[in-house]
Amino acid sequence: MSDTSTPEGKSKKGGIIKILLFVIGGLVLVGVGLGAGFFLFANNVTPSEEIDMIIERKLQEAGQLPPPEEEEGEEAGPTRMAKPVEETGTFITSYYEFPGNFTTNLRGSRKFLQVSIGVSTQYDETVVQNVETHQLALRSEVLGVISEFTEEDVQGKDGRDAIAARMRDAINAKLEELEGFGGIEGVHFTSFVLQ
Numbered sequence: 686m687s688d689t690s691t692p693e694g695k696s697k698k699g700g701i702i703k704i705l706l707f708v709i710g711g712l713v714l715v716g717v718g719l720g721a722g723f724f725l726f727a728n729n730v731t732p733s734e735e736i737d738m739i740i741e742r743k744l745q746e747a748g749q750l751p752p753p754e755e756e757e758g759e760e761a762g763p764t765r766m767a768k769p770v771e772e773t774g775t776f777i778t779s780y781y782e783f784p785g786n787f788t789t790n791l792r793g794s795r796k797f798l799q800v801s802i803g804v805s806t807q808y809d810e811t812v813v814q815n816v817e818t819h820q821l822a823l824r825s826e827v828l829g830v831i832s833e834f835t836e837e838d839v840q841g842k843d844g845r846d847a848i849a850a851r852m853r854d855a856i857n858a859k860l861e862e863l864e865g866f867g868g869i870e871g872v873h874f875t876s877f878v879l880q
Contacts, residue, residue, distance in 0.1 A: 782801070798834070800878070853870070
């Protein structure tokens with residue numbers, strides 16, 4: 686028979702107890718970790734739903750959405766009131782640049798004016814398509830407008846603005862004649878050279 690009272694027998698029992706304590710302690714730590722992980726990460730919200738909730742909360746904080754309905758019985762403090770805002774349509778400006786340059790002589794001068802232009806509109810793409818379709822007729826109108834100006838007329842920003850306004854009017858008149866609607870709101874110079 687073995688004697689457990691010997692020092693060798695006691696150390697075997699102590700070693701087994703230590704091993705059992707380590708195993709049980711490890712299992713307890715694993716259980717606590719799994720439980721904490723479950724409570725932290727076991728929500729049933731998908732990432733897209735979570736993003737929607739965040740966006741909704743931010744919009745509510747900014748006053749763009751009404752606050753969430755509060756449960757009855759809770760004392761509600763001051764609530765935000767949404768201020769009605771008039772809806773304004775945002776217009777997109779479309780641009781079209783005529784290919785190449787426009788070069789013609791100025792009235793009563795030996796000098797030439799060479800310009801590159803683009804037009805802008807806030808109407809739909811139909812206006813830009815009409816400009817592309819009738820580009821040849823519009824180029825002729827632009828050259829006619831330029832040739833009406835003198836060298837003194839085109840000097841400075843005021844002169845360029847006057848030419849741009851006359852070009853806009855001439856282009857719109859030609860488009861109205863050809864398509865029934867102008868729609869060009871601005872003429873812009875991409876180059877402007879007096880030689």
